[in-house]
Amino acid sequence: MKKAELEKSQPMEKQILTEENTSPEELPKTKTPKTLPKVDIKNLLSNIILKFKNLKKPKPIVLITLTVSIILVFVAILLLSTRQPKPQPQTTVKIVIPTPSTPKDEELDNIKKEISIFSNELISLDSQLNSIEFPKIDLDINFD
Amino acid sequence: MDAYTGLSRVNQGAKIKLMPIYRLIVNSKLSIVKSIAVLLVLLAPLTFSSLISHHSSLVLGQSPLELSKENYSLQLTKLNDTHEAYITAKSNYLSFKSATAKNDAFIKTKEYLHQVDELLTLYLKLVRSFSDNANWQSSNFSKEEQNNIIQEESTFVSDHQAKIDKATTLEELTPLAKDLKTHLEESTNPRINKIIVTLDIVQTQSTSEKFNQLSARVNEFVASRIKADNKSLLINWQSETANIKEKTQNNLNLVLQSFTKIKDDRNNLYQAAQTLKVNKQAKDELKKSKDLFEEMLKVI
Numbered sequence: 001m002k003k004a005e006l007e008k009s010q011p012m013e014k015q016i017l018t019e020e021n022t023s024p025e026e027l028p029k030t031k032t033p034k035t036l037p038k039v040d041i042k043n044l045l046s047n048i049i050l051k052f053k054n055l056k057k058p059k060p061i062v063l064i065t066l067t068v069s070i071i072l073v074f075v076a077i078l079l080l081s082t083r084q085p086k087p088q089p090q091t092t093v094k095i096v097i098p099t100p101s102t103p104k105d106e107e108l109d110n111i112k113k114e115i116s117i118f119s120n121e122l123i124s125l126d127s128q129l130n131s132i133e134f135p136k137i138d139l140d141i142n143f144d
Numbered sequence: 145m146d147a148y149t150g151l152s153r154v155n156q157g158a159k160i161k162l163m164p165i166y167r168l169i170v171n172s173k174l175s176i177v178k179s180i181a182v183l184l185v186l187l188a189p190l191t192f193s194s195l196i197s198h199h200s201s202l203v204l205g206q207s208p209l210e211l212s213k214e215n216y217s218l219q220l221t222k223l224n225d226t227h228e229a230y231i232t233a234k235s236n237y238l239s240f241k242s243a244t245a246k247n248d249a250f251i252k253t254k255e256y257l258h259q260v261d262e263l264l265t266l267y268l269k270l271v272r273s274f275s276d277n278a279n280w281q282s283s284n285f286s287k288e289e290q291n292n293i294i295q296e297e298s299t300f301v302s303d304h305q306a307k308i309d310k311a312t313t314l315e316e317l318t319p320l321a322k323d324l325k326t327h328l329e330e331s332t333n334p335r336i337n338k339i340i341v342t343l344d345i346v347q348t349q350s351t352s353e354k355f356n357q358l359s360a361r362v363n364e365f366v367a368s369r370i371k372a373d374n375k376s377l378l379i380n381w382q383s384e385t386a387n388i389k390e391k392t393q394n395n396l397n398l399v400l401q402s403f404t405k406i407k408d409d410r411n412n413l414y415q416a417a418q419t420l421k422v423n424k425q426a427k428d429e430l431k432k433s434k435d436l437f438e439e440m441l442k443v444i
Contacts, residue, residue, distance in 0.1 A: 111365055114361070118355070118434075119434050129343060129344055131213060132267075134333050135267055137223075137264075138227060139325035141321035141322075142318055143237060
């Protein structure tokens with residue numbers, strides 16, 4: 001295509017024409033998305049176990065690991081137990097009773113309490129001194 | 145290889161005896177065994193600490209009286225054990241008459257007599273705790289007087305224990321045991337019996353006083369609130385409480401008369417028992433008021 005024809009054509013046509021004229025080498029390369037390499041967890045675990053088995057002294061390592069984990073868990077439990085729960089804001093629901101509330105009879109409550117204490121005293125009246133009977137002791141010590 | 149321990153049969157016999165649990169944990173391929181071991185190790189200090197705090201709270205929560213009761217009870221068990229050991233040692237000595245058997249009899253008898261004094265000390269402390277716990281305000285009996293008697297007896301027992309501890313031969317122990325027996329029969333036992341009767345009376349007097357106060361209060365309260373229909377019920381209740389009050393007081397007077405006859409000698413057991421019997425009648429009279437109070441409150 002001649003240059004004069006290209007200059008005369010419309011912008012969209014221009015673009016099509018330039019694309020047709022350019023060689024494939026000149027075209028910009030599009031980026032393909034990178035994919036992560038697949039990890040075989042089973043293989044990884046078996047490798048770790050294998051490496052662990054090949055260690056010269058596995059038992060002390062097991063013991064150290066256990067001890068450290070025990071200490072960590074114990075400290076965590078202690079921290080959890082010492083942490084006091086935050087006081088939650090109390091959601092008080094006010095119940096409005098239409099009828100007038102009856103006043104608490106304190107005098108009656110006090111008398112009931114006193115009667116209860118006295119009744120308990122009456123119940124334990126006999127059992128109190130039962131446990132202090134004089135002990136029977138063998139003091140006939142002779143070797144004849 | 146053993147499936148559970150992970151040890152070869154050759155090793156098993158020799159090594160498993162040394163540290164079987166350690167080997168079981170370390171050698172085991174079963175992760176569950178290790179997990180259980182870890183859990184147990186974790187739970188042990190927690191359980192231990194909770195047990196200690198629980199036990200300490202129990203000990204701290206005990207009253208002096210309850211503590212005295214517990215100490216005395218434990219000492220009774222200990223004394224029974226030393227008594228059995230003394231009986232066995234005595235039997236061996238009487239059978240063989242050897243120096244070794246005599247020495248063993250001496251050690252066991254000395255230990256037994258030491259524990260007897262320990263028991264008596266704890267027993268006297270228990271009586272003292274009861275005395276401290278009693279309400280003496282409603283009574284004419286003197287708390288100090290009773291406590292002085294207890295102190296005198298305690299001093300005798302501790303002196304006797306010191307003598308037992310100093311003894312070096314079997315021959316010394318027999319007269320020391322005899323001394324203690326005589327003192328217990330002629331002094332400690334009758335005096336403490338009298339104190340027990342005193343404590344029983346003091347308790348009844350205190351309860352009687354409380355009954356009088358409470359019945360007066362209930363009477364006043366009920367009279368101000370009772371409906372006119374129930375007036376006769378109140379009058380009958382009043383007569384019933386007055387009856388209890390009168391009978392209790394009569395019994396208490398008889399108790400005090402009987403108490404004066406109790407002497408501080410070995411023959412006071414019968415009189416002490418008679419006094420306790422009359423005192424029980426006073427207690428039984430007071431017990432009738434329990435239902436009476438509750439009944440009256442229901443009427444209001």
